[in-house]
Amino acid sequence: MSSQGFHYQNNTLYADDVPLDQLGRDHGTPLYIYSASLIRDNIRRLRDALGDDVLIAYAAKANTNGSILSLMAQDGLGADVVSGGELLRALRAGIKADKIVFSGVGKTDDEIALAIENKIAQINIESGAELERIMAVATEMLPAGQSVPVAFRLNPDVETEMTHAKISTGHGRSKFGMPAGEILGLYKDAAKHPSITPVGLSAHIGSQLTALDPLRDAFHRLADLAGHIRGFAPVECLDFGGGLGIVYTDEQPVDLSGYAALVRDILAPLKTRLITEPGRFLVGNAGVLLSQVIHVKSTPNGPILILDAGMNDLMRPALYDAVHTILPVQEWNDAKTSYDVAGPVCESSDVFLRDVKMATPKRGDMMALMNAGAYGLTMAGTYNSRPIPAEILVDGERSAVIRQRQNIDDITRDERTPDWLAA
Numbered sequence: 001m002s003s004q005g006f007h008y009q010n011n012t013l014y015a016d017d018v019p020l021d022q023l024g025r026d027h028g029t030p031l032y033i034y035s036a037s038l039i040r041d042n043i044r045r046l047r048d049a050l051g052d053d054v055l056i057a058y059a060a061k062a063n064t065n066g067s068i069l070s071l072m073a074q075d076g077l078g079a080d081v082v083s084g085g086e087l088l089r090a091l092r093a094g095i096k097a098d099k100i101v102f103s104g105v106g107k108t109d110d111e112i113a114l115a116i117e118n119k120i121a122q123i124n125i126e127s128g129a130e131l132e133r134i135m136a137v138a139t140e141m142l143p144a145g146q147s148v149p150v151a152f153r154l155n156p157d158v159e160t161e162m163t164h165a166k167i168s169t170g171h172g173r174s175k176f177g178m179p180a181g182e183i184l185g186l187y188k189d190a191a192k193h194p195s196i197t198p199v200g201l202s203a204h205i206g207s208q209l210t211a212l213d214p215l216r217d218a219f220h221r222l223a224d225l226a227g228h229i230r231g232f233a234p235v236e237c238l239d240f241g242g243g244l245g246i247v248y249t250d251e252q253p254v255d256l257s258g259y260a261a262l263v264r265d266i267l268a269p270l271k272t273r274l275i276t277e278p279g280r281f282l283v284g285n286a287g288v289l290l291s292q293v294i295h296v297k298s299t300p301n302g303p304i305l306i307l308d309a310g311m312n313d314l315m316r317p318a319l320y321d322a323v324h325t326i327l328p329v330q331e332w333n334d335a336k337t338s339y340d341v342a343g344p345v346c347e348s349s350d351v352f353l354r355d356v357k358m359a360t361p362k363r364g365d366m367m368a369l370m371n372a373g374a375y376g377l378t379m380a381g382t383y384n385s386r387p388i389p390a391e392i393l394v395d396g397e398r399s400a401v402i403r404q405r406q407n408i409d410d411i412t413r414d415e416r417t418p419d420w421l422a423a
């Protein structure tokens with residue numbers, strides 16, 4: 001029987017049936033490692049809760065590696081994309097165009113044209129200005145009798161207390177979505193336009209949500225608005241967004257059956273197609289960032305463990321004050337000294353954790369930053385000229401490199417030196 005996900009076996013941390021220290025030795029560190037079986041399990045849990053009728057459109061931004069997208073395609077998922085690049089990567093991975101929705105506040109004319117050309121399920125419109133752009137592009141591209149399906153993103157103006165300010169999107173001052181009153185007017189305009197078909201509404205109120213209340217409020221507002229619109233135009237589809245939180249430390253994640261009950265009780269009675277856009281829930285716990293201790297720096301305030309992974313590799317702690325638990329690959333039983341854990345990047349914010357209890361770590365020890373499968377590698381950059389890490393996909397006993405480690409030539413390849421500076 002093969003094991004699933006990240007667990008200790010004989011005091012060593014494994015991904016499925018593969019020991020992480022072996023992967024670290026074979027491929028170097030920092031190294032992203034994902035468990036395919038855990039991703040499939042997350043999909044199954046969500047499907048079991050919501051039922052097969054709800055289209056799961058994976059929020060590709062959480063992890064856009066082609067192999068991860070292929071895994072989603074194989075399981076019949078759609079995608080929520082927020083750029084032309086994500087749209088192309090989703091299509092290349094085999095995700096069906098008619099299961100792709102395109103969100104985001106700033107789609108360019110080229111991106112709108114790409115969406116129309118590929119006949120995706122719907123463009124989720126975020127402003128009146130964007131509707132005008134889509135009308136113009138669609139009129140130019142489409143022959144008479146054809147139209148582009150669009151949905152309107154509601155900003156339900158609910159506070160999501162439990163989430164970080166930088167990942168909450170459904171409150172009044174957020175740049176995302178539109179108030180209900182504005183959507184009523186735009187929906188009417190769109191319904192009259194020959195090249196546009198308004199098919200419904202969308203909403204996404206934030207990420208890493210752990211409470212059901214804001215979701216309940218948002219779903220009610222979505223359903224109310226759909227009811228109003230049905231007085232003058234059809235509403236065939238409700239896209240209720242993503243945002244399901246996961247456990248990073250001691251959070252109580254949203255209870256899936258409670259979440260499914262909200263969908264069933266508030267949205268399903270409208271008898272529309274239903275779409276959800278989870279990102280973090282599907283891949284967050286299915287990835288770790290493996291790192292090695294460069295050395296332990298002693299300071300008057302206590303020891304600092306300096307890792308070879310930095311904020312350029314995993315930005316969430318620096319960006320959102322996010323906490324990723326750190327586990328030693330060789331399990332220790334006697335963790336009693338407190339360490340701060342930092343990366344090598346020249347920024348004070350390049351600190352992963354403070355005051356973690358450990359047993360005398362030393363140079364070369366491997367550590368795993370847990371729950372790094374979502375918004376990890378996709379947010380990585382090359383600050384300090386640090387190459388983007390490699391990525392490994394593990395599936396049972398198998399493992400494969402799904403992204404090679406960059407080198408310095410990869411980083412400088414696109415640079416050009418003007419003649420007048422060349423030696």
Ligand SMILES: Cc1ncc(COP(=O)(O)O)c(C=O)c1O
Pocket residue numbers: 059062080103104204206207208241242243244277278279280281374
């Ligand atoms: C429109 C939209 N849908 C879905 C998501 C996915 O969110 P999560 O990864 O929290 O499920 C996001 C993330 O920011 C988003 O902006």
